[in-house]
Amino acid sequence: MNLDKNIIKFFVEFIGAFIHLFIVVLSVLVTDNLLAIALAHGLSIALVVSAFSSTSGAHFNPAITIGFWINKRITTNLAIFYILSQLAGATMGVLIANIVLPNNLIDLSPTLATPLLNSNINIADGIIIESILTFILMSVIYGTTINNKGPAFGGIPIGLVITMNTIAAGPLTGGVMNPARAFGPALVSLTWANHFIYWIGPIIGSILGSIFFQNFILNKKN
Numbered sequence: 001m002n003l004d005k006n007i008i009k010f011f012v013e014f015i016g017a018f019i020h021l022f023i024v025v026l027s028v029l030v031t032d033n034l035l036a037i038a039l040a041h042g043l044s045i046a047l048v049v050s051a052f053s054s055t056s057g058a059h060f061n062p063a064i065t066i067g068f069w070i071n072k073r074i075t076t077n078l079a080i081f082y083i084l085s086q087l088a089g090a091t092m093g094v095l096i097a098n099i100v101l102p103n104n105l106i107d108l109s110p111t112l113a114t115p116l117l118n119s120n121i122n123i124a125d126g127i128i129i130e131s132i133l134t135f136i137l138m139s140v141i142y143g144t145t146i147n148n149k150g151p152a153f154g155g156i157p158i159g160l161v162i163t164m165n166t167i168a169a170g171p172l173t174g175g176v177m178n179p180a181r182a183f184g185p186a187l188v189s190l191t192w193a194n195h196f197i198y199w200i201g202p203i204i205g206s207i208l209g210s211i212f213f214q215n216f217i218l219n220k221k222n
Contacts, residue, residue: 006078009056013082014089016048016060021093021184028113029097029105038166038175046159053145053154061178062086062199067138067206071214073146090184098188114185115174117194126173126194130201131208133165134177138209146218177202 020041027040049058057074059065062083069079094112106112117126140161145154162177169175176182182198185191 017089025097042163050155063202067210134205142213
């Protein structure tokens, strides 16, 4: 690995995850409006993808990194450090939000935006929902940033699909699609209920989306 170049990539993955989680926690704690929260999720990702995609590829999501790794678009060593950077950035984003927010807001939501499974949704259905949401997300990522559409443009549809999925599944699973999005708040608030759902579902969806798009869309065009 080119150490200097890769350190910049790791730092960018850290910063992108930091920004996303900082905005997510603020939005969840200051409003209960689902549309506003979904827009905060989607817009924060749209902006960091547009800003940083030319530097690191702008994953900011362990599931997306694993999806790219499956198709050998990223090396094993690079993928490991990407994921560690994403988890560290997400955790730091939650920590800083926890510090700067007033105590009355923290007291109202001590889980700090940790996604929680709806009591009427069982674990299997939660995994399926998160898998499908992430399959959609990965397909959009491939269709924009990988399929010769230009990385800067990719941030807009990626942000839109995250907004859409958050609106659709927010009340059910949280509409997470990103293990780092679940990990940061869970670690800071020590809220681990059903946490594995937010790893298993997104990773399955990302792998399936990556394999599908690579083999049935991109390879057909080549």
